[in-house]
Amino acid sequence: MSNGFYTDVYSLAATLYTLLTAQVPLPSPMRAYGMRLEPPKQINSLLSDRINRAILKGMALKPEERSQSVQEWLGLLGIGAPRIANDSPLREWQERLRKAQEDKLKDNGDWRERFRKAQEDNLKDNDDWREKWRKACEK
Known part of the structure; x- marks a missing residue:
């Protein structure tokens, strides 16, 4: 439903x-x-x-x-819906919230890119470490 x-x-x-x-x-x-x-x-x-x-x-x-x-x-x-006499403060807060949410979404995109780059660097470090380990074991 x-x-x-x-x-x-x-x-x-x-x-x-x-x-x-x-x-x-x-x-x-x-x-x-x-x-x-x-x-x-x-x-x-x-x-x-x-x-x-x-x-x-x-x-x-x-x-x-x-x-x-x-x-x-x-x-x-028999109850009327409440009315806001002056809704401009509410509209101002709604606009601030919308902007903050947009900014957060933008920041999350940046964060995801930084995380992906860190993962790539970590994998590269692992590959370097494996190569060093292999060479050390050959000696």
Whole structure:
């Protein structure tokens, strides 16, 4: 099975189920074989119908029946996705990280070349050593 945002939705819904019921939800393979997931509202009657439905939808066995994004699922809970008022510091850090990763990749290429050269030198030294050993044994 491939992963997508719907796997994050399932994980978040299962986590919320656990937090609000103090019980770990029935694993999906057991549910796939016919065991029923107890709705969270049956365990914690203080939950709203909205929260109950959002958790059950987020934990649907078939990925296509779940919310396809965390933002969509948060909407079912009545929670808007967080917004960053000023994302320029975030963009600056993203750019720094991207540049650092590019530099590291470049350095790794240089390192590989130095390692290859060291291996060649080592093999040459071994050949020289073998030749010296052979000559010493002939005497």
